[in-house]
Amino acid sequence: MTVSNTQPRPRGVTLEEVARLAGVSRATVSRVVNGSPRVSGDVRRSVETAVEKLGYVPNRAARSLVTRRSGSIAVVITEPTGRLFSDPFFPRLLRGISTTVAARDVQVVLLMPETIGDSQRTADYLVAGHVDGAILVSLHGDDPLPGRIIDARIATVVVGRPLRNRGVSYVDVDNRGGARNAVEDLIAGGRRVIASIGGPADMMASQDRLHGYRDALVAAGLGADPTLEAAADFTQDGGAAAMRQLLAARPDLDAVFAASDLMAAGAMSVLDAAGRRVPEDVAIVGYDDSPVAATARPPLTSVRQPIEEMGQESARLLLELVEDADRAPRRVILTTELIRRASSAGRAMP
Amino acid sequence: MTVSNTQPRPRGVTLEEVARLAGVSRATVSRVVNGSPRVSGDVRRSVETAVEKLGYVPNRAARSLVTRRSGSIAVVITEPTGRLFSDPFFPRLLRGISTTVAARDVQVVLLMPETIGDSQRTADYLVAGHVDGAILVSLHGDDPLPGRIIDARIATVVVGRPLRNRGVSYVDVDNRGGARNAVEDLIAGGRRVIASIGGPADMMASQDRLHGYRDALVAAGLGADPTLEAAADFTQDGGAAAMRQLLAARPDLDAVFAASDLMAAGAMSVLDAAGRRVPEDVAIVGYDDSPVAATARPPLTSVRQPIEEMGQESARLLLELVEDADRAPRRVILTTELIRRASSAGRAMP
DNA sequence: CGCATGTGTGAGAGCGCTCTCTTGACATGG
DNA sequence: CCATGTCAAGAGAGCGCTCTCACACATGCG
Numbered sequence: 001m002t003v004s005n006t007q008p009r010p011r012g013v014t015l016e017e018v019a020r021l022a023g024v025s026r027a028t029v030s031r032v033v034n035g036s037p038r039v040s041g042d043v044r045r046s047v048e049t050a051v052e053k054l055g056y057v058p059n060r061a062a063r064s065l066v067t068r069r070s071g072s073i074a075v076v077i078t079e080p081t082g083r084l085f086s087d088p089f090f091p092r093l094l095r096g097i098s099t100t101v102a103a104r105d106v107q108v109v110l111l112m113p114e115t116i117g118d119s120q121r122t123a124d125y126l127v128a129g130h131v132d133g134a135i136l137v138s139l140h141g142d143d144p145l146p147g148r149i150i151d152a153r154i155a156t157v158v159v160g161r162p163l164r165n166r167g168v169s170y171v172d173v174d175n176r177g178g179a180r181n182a183v184e185d186l187i188a189g190g191r192r193v194i195a196s197i198g199g200p201a202d203m204m205a206s207q208d209r210l211h212g213y214r215d216a217l218v219a220a221g222l223g224a225d226p227t228l229e230a231a232a233d234f235t236q237d238g239g240a241a242a243m244r245q246l247l248a249a250r251p252d253l254d255a256v257f258a259a260s261d262l263m264a265a266g267a268m269s270v271l272d273a274a275g276r277r278v279p280e281d282v283a284i285v286g287y288d289d290s291p292v293a294a295t296a297r298p299p300l301t302s303v304r305q306p307i308e309e310m311g312q313e314s315a316r317l318l319l320e321l322v323e324d325a326d327r328a329p330r331r332v333i334l335t336t337e338l339i340r341r342a343s344s345a346g347r348a349m350p
Numbered sequence: 351m352t353v354s355n356t357q358p359r360p361r362g363v364t365l366e367e368v369a370r371l372a373g374v375s376r377a378t379v380s381r382v383v384n385g386s387p388r389v390s391g392d393v394r395r396s397v398e399t400a401v402e403k404l405g406y407v408p409n410r411a412a413r414s415l416v417t418r419r420s421g422s423i424a425v426v427i428t429e430p431t432g433r434l435f436s437d438p439f440f441p442r443l444l445r446g447i448s449t450t451v452a453a454r455d456v457q458v459v460l461l462m463p464e465t466i467g468d469s470q471r472t473a474d475y476l477v478a479g480h481v482d483g484a485i486l487v488s489l490h491g492d493d494p495l496p497g498r499i500i501d502a503r504i505a506t507v508v509v510g511r512p513l514r515n516r517g518v519s520y521v522d523v524d525n526r527g528g529a530r531n532a533v534e535d536l537i538a539g540g541r542r543v544i545a546s547i548g549g550p551a552d553m554m555a556s557q558d559r560l561h562g563y564r565d566a567l568v569a570a571g572l573g574a575d576p577t578l579e580a581a582a583d584f585t586q587d588g589g590a591a592a593m594r595q596l597l598a599a600r601p602d603l604d605a606v607f608a609a610s611d612l613m614a615a616g617a618m619s620v621l622d623a624a625g626r627r628v629p630e631d632v633a634i635v636g637y638d639d640s641p642v643a644a645t646a647r648p649p650l651t652s653v654r655q656p657i658e659e660m661g662q663e664s665a666r667l668l669l670e671l672v673e674d675a676d677r678a679p680r681r682v683i684l685t686t687e688l689i690r691r692a693s694s695a696g697r698a699m700p
Numbered sequence: 701c702g703c704a705t706g707t708g709t710g711a712g713a714g715c716g717c718t719c720t721c722t723t724g725a726c727a728t729g730g
Numbered sequence: 731c732c733a734t735g736t737c738a739a740g741a742g743a744g745c746g747c748t749c750t751c752a753c754a755c756a757t758g759c760g
Contacts, residue, residue: 016746024709025711026747027710030749038707038709039708040708043709057478059415059747060411061410061411061745062748063748065715066746066748066749067747068715077441091440091441094460094462095464102463107480109460110457111458112448114449118452124407127407236645291612291641292642292645295586295612295646296647297619365717366717374740376717377719378739381739389738393739408717411715411716411717413716413718414717415744415747416719417745701760703758705759710754712750712752714747715746715748718744718745721740721741721742721743723738723740724737725736725738727734728734729732730734
């Protein structure tokens with residue numbers, strides 16, 4: 001431990017002092033503080049008065065030491081780039097988690113490993129039992145972290161459907177359904193040659209969105225076509241590059257489904273440069289409903305995800321797991337909403 | 351505490367067990383683990399072997415109990431809306447903080463009070479000494495939190511210059527200088543009637559940016575003019591409303607300095623609707639260099655802030671304060687960078 | 701009235717660690 | 731040869747809390 005202690009720390013009010021003031025034993029004060037029913041009304045009141053008077057707050061370290069509970073959960077973010085740093089996904093998710101656990105007097109410990117070494121230390125930290133559970137956000141397929149902590153039987157909830165570790169609880173949005181809806185909307189608007197700009201293949205969200213895209217095409221009898229599918233990395237530049245590629249391969253395309261708003265924005269700039277008008281020549285829809293969607297010109301139709309709700313659900317699931325370690329894994333799938341804007345206006349609008 | 355314990359927690363390896371395996375006393379193992387120099391080479395090695403073999407990880411709760419240090423710091427986010435949820439400021443700041451404290455084996459506890467009641471509980475939590483220090487982010491002028499925790503002599507660093515509590519350490523960007531640079535650039539591009547769309551008046555960043563704007567005008571001999579100044583709330587809609595107001599009051603304006611990219615985007619859509627071309631008729635610069643700036647059409651010139659660095663510096667300052675509580679408050683002001691894009695192209699470009 | 705049962709409270713152990721104090725081994729000097 | 735100093739290592743207290751157990755007392759039943 002690198003922290004030396006030059007200064008004596010201020011010492012708080014202890015149970016002992018409260019007990020003395022209330023004229024009872026430590027045990028009784030503990031009972032009152034923890035809401036045990038085995039305390040008579042008078043004694044309870046006098047203890048509460050003493051607690052109030054002294055401004056007593058339990059020492060979490062002492063409590064943890066004996067209960068073997070930390071009263072905290074970890075939120076692990078292992079995403080070096082991408083959507084977590086390009087739209088408000090991350091703060092909104094944290095807010096959802098935070099509101100839910102705060103109500104239960106549980107703290108959130110934030111872990112953001114960057115290097116492999118960090119990731120090792122993060123796993124050690126979790127496995128050492130410093131927290132009661134962990135929420136894992138944005139996992140790539142090759143991440144060894146979830147496997148390690150699930151093996152260690154740490155209560156775990158994953159945000160986003162995990163590629164491996166099927167036995168774990170997770171919260172996800174219906175990426176496939178969201179994508180399908182978006183593409184169906186393009187078809188309803190009269191589009192027939194619809195391309196897809198997908199995300200990294202090692203992310204479940206990318207795969208699901210691609211499947212949803214194909215679902216819609218197949219359901220409409222259009223059929224999937226590899227020359228209409230390009231993959232990028234959720235970034236604007238990646239979206240632009242994919243768009244150039246698609247335009248070269250399929251100059252006849254009349255719509256694009258992009259698996260992120262940023263990629264959609266990149267695609268739009270390429271379409272603009274190529275002299276294709278949006279939405280007249282090419283309709284486009286994005287994903288995430290980020291600020292970029294609303295500020296784009298034309299404003300971008302996009303798939304909105306209930307992000308706060310994901311945070312809340314993941315926290316709720318984790319707290320359940322912490323309460324009862326033998327509980328079977330659960331999955332919560334939240335639905336998306338298509339936000340229609342000018343970029344995907346149909347050809348035959350009424 | 352609402353958490354009951356139905357399940358016995360797994361117990362970790364203790365110092366005692368390591369000591370037994372290494373054939374030394376608990377005290378010696380503690381010395382080795384904490385890097386005390388008062389241990390001979392052989393003993394140190396045998397202890398290290400035992401630690402390795404058993405996979406020993408210190409129990410933080412037990413350690414905290416005796417050292418009166420938690421080995422964690424709080425990051426308090428008190429911003430209900432605005433920039434924290436509209437651009438990647440927040441994740442990037444957290445990342446900066448996280449990398450710095452992780453290197454010192456200190457954890458980050460995230461606190462996001464939403465209601466007044468939450469804020470009370472947050473203050474109680476901090477004052478109770480559950481963390482060694484706190485980083486306060488995005489304070490409005492009327493927030494009672496910083497006053498309370500500074501009074502309680504909790505080590506505190508504020509991100510963004512605080513309106514009150516001048517005696518506290520803080521990290522800020524040179525908002526005034528950044529704004530001044532941006533406006534000077536507009537002037538250098540031949541603009542003469544330059545409007546400002548500011549942020550909320552109760553935020554220091556808003557005030558500083560407004561001052562920087564005026565500085566540049568005065569320095570160029572143009573002089574400040576209240577009819578060219580509008581205030582909004584950092585959002586796109588707010589920026590749009592402010593732009594309408596400015597256009598009505600000063601149809602002769604030829605440039606706009608917006609204190610956020612989102613407001614700039616709102617302003618651009620209004621200019622577009624009013625038939626003013628950007629940058630030909632009206633040049634515009636934003637602030638934050640968010641993804642919105644790069645995706646806007648035309649791409650938006652913007653002031654970039656070193657956000658990760660702010661996080662790192664604030665963490666560094668806080669750790670110093672934790673080490674030595676009597677250390678005098680320090681301020682760190684980081685410089686900004688103007689990212690030139692098409693939206694502010696000069697009139698007489700070479 | 702004696703015993704079983706229940707209920708409120710206290711005593712005390714002990715969670716895993718740090719840190720002071722003490723001991724013991726050895727080197728050095730007079 | 732003993733006094734003294736130095737340094738490694740151990741003994742043991744105690745951080746603030748929870749929780750088991752024991753106990754005192756009240757109540758119910760045969």
